[in-house]
Amino acid sequence: MEAVNNGEMHLRHVETDVLIPKLMREKAKEICIDKVQAFNLCCKETGFLMVVKCREENAALKDCLTQHYRDPAFYEICKQEYIQEKTEFERTGIPAKNRKQKLPTSM
Template sequence: MSLDQQPTVNPRNPHGLGDPNDTSLRNVEREVLIPKIMRDRARTELCSQEVADFEECCKSSSIFMVATCRKQNSALRDCLTRWYQNEAFKEECKAIYLQERADYRSTGIPKKNRVQKM
């Protein structure tokens, strides 16, 4: 390609980051990135009371937390496991991931750098 020729831009791949409408997943997305979204959402939205109870117990027990916070730890683990095994929740997190990836591929701007307009 000579210097005066410009590369053509594929409208389906505007920033060279892949097709925004592609819904296929790589193994790393399926096994790492989507479970991370699941973990974060479960901890902050769905099991927030169990997380708070466990944190409070750990703060008040200091060095003896392993023995004294078993009940809270068990409740937190049960709550997280219940959500990790929920197929509808997995699909919801997968949809969130695919939307974030499509937005990135469309704009070329990572999620953390995008500013919400109000």
């Protein structure tokens, strides 16, 4: 495990500036799912004119996502989730995506 400062795990630059923000984007898309779906539906229905016709849906989606990206409390929640996943990986050696997959019921 990496050095601990003030009771908190030290995170590398790539973790704080790339990996945690990536997790934030994924979680924000889940939270803003209604706006993601509205934008996707608009794009599918309008085809090439989506740049013009889907401005309202795109703006609503951007507003929702940006609200979460700029929220320090949301960053902290995602950071703690990242730290938990990292700690579990260091303990087990199994990546989170593999741990979350269901095991077959019969072999």
